[in-house]
Amino acid sequence: MITAQNITFSYRDGQRRLPVLQGISIHISRGEWVALTGANGCGKSSLVRMFNGLSIPAAGSLHAAGLDLRSAVNRTAVKQHIQLVFQNPESQNIGSTPYEDVAFGLENRGLPPDEMDAQIRRVLQQVGLAHKWADDITTLSGGERQRLAVACCLALQAEMIIFDEATSMLDPAGRSRIMALARELWRRGTTILWVTQRPEELAESPRVAVMEQGTLRYDGDPRTLFYSSGLPELLGWEPPPVIRIGRLLQSRGWPLGLLPLSELELEAVL
Numbered sequence: 001m002i003t004a005q006n007i008t009f010s011y012r013d014g015q016r017r018l019p020v021l022q023g024i025s026i027h028i029s030r031g032e033w034v035a036l037t038g039a040n041g042c043g044k045s046s047l048v049r050m051f052n053g054l055s056i057p058a059a060g061s062l063h064a065a066g067l068d069l070r071s072a073v074n075r076t077a078v079k080q081h082i083q084l085v086f087q088n089p090e091s092q093n094i095g096s097t098p099y100e101d102v103a104f105g106l107e108n109r110g111l112p113p114d115e116m117d118a119q120i121r122r123v124l125q126q127v128g129l130a131h132k133w134a135d136d137i138t139t140l141s142g143g144e145r146q147r148l149a150v151a152c153c154l155a156l157q158a159e160m161i162i163f164d165e166a167t168s169m170l171d172p173a174g175r176s177r178i179m180a181l182a183r184e185l186w187r188r189g190t191t192i193l194w195v196t197q198r199p200e201e202l203a204e205s206p207r208v209a210v211m212e213q214g215t216l217r218y219d220g221d222p223r224t225l226f227y228s229s230g231l232p233e234l235l236g237w238e239p240p241p242v243i244r245i246g247r248l249l250q251s252r253g254w255p256l257g258l259l260p261l262s263e264l265e266l267e268a269v270l
């Protein structure tokens with residue numbers, strides 16, 4: 001789905017170049033769930049914006065959904081396949097009602113009006129916003145706006161959705177709801193790139209990529225990350241409680257068949 005090889009990227013400030021990404025290589029296959037993490041300002045958003053054509057690597061090669069993103073035409077085309085849900089819900093809704101917002105993305109698809117109408121209603125239903133279809137968009141809560149952004153991705157039948165800290169401004173209930181929607185889409189085959197700062201979300205992901213100052217520091221499974229990479233200590237993370245207990249048991253020489261990542265796994269080893 002994504003193949004990035006040795007990509008670099010800088011912002012410009014007048015004559016000054018601000019290097020942000022240095023030699024990042026990553027491959028994400030179709031159908032994967034990958035969590036991407038790293039400290040504020042390490043370059044996560046700069047990287048994922050490239051994946052749906054919003055910016056261009058200064059060097060290296062980048063293919064997404066089979067398209068070479070060095071081409072401007074492909075950077076436009078890739079948005080039909082890969083969608084981004086941003087951190088700030090207010091920055092991504094463009095219609096004045098939820099119905100209009102979803103319709104906007106479908107406008108260039110050339111669908112007959114009744115088919116388009118059915119599709120809009122279906123995706124609003126799917127994210128639990130059918131009853132708010134005609135509401136003034138500014139009256140929606142942050143969580144509802146994020147669900148609306150997911151509805152837009154669903155309408156476009158995106159093959160991959162990148163959630164760029166999409167739940168960081170939501171309350172726990174809103175966060176769970178977006179996570180549940182993302183998991184459901186993943187189960188049905190959508191590739192998910194889940195950008196997060198929350199260690200418990202890393203523990204629940206099959207694969208975790210960790211960035212540090214514009215480089216990819218770790219790319220692998222969460223068990224190795226939390227129990228033997230030494231990175232959480234190095235980066236000053238507070239591991240989730242289950243992992244703290246698992247590490248304590250490990251350090252006391254408990255014979256753990258499985259290093260637990262979840263409450264269920266912890267229960268199984270005790």
Ligand SMILES: Nc1ncnc2c1ncn2[C@@H]1O[C@H](COP(=O)(O)OP(=O)(O)OP(=O)(O)O)[C@@H](O)[C@H]1O
Pocket residue numbers: 011012018020038039040041042043044045046047
């Ligand atoms: N448009 C811009 N112009 C100049 N510098 C920028 C721009 N956008 C981001 N930066 C800088 O690039 C670096 C990487 O930013 P980026 O937003 O990619 O990091 P991030 O890991 O997503 O951070 P966060 O977790 O805070 O969202 C930061 O130092 C940031 O200040």
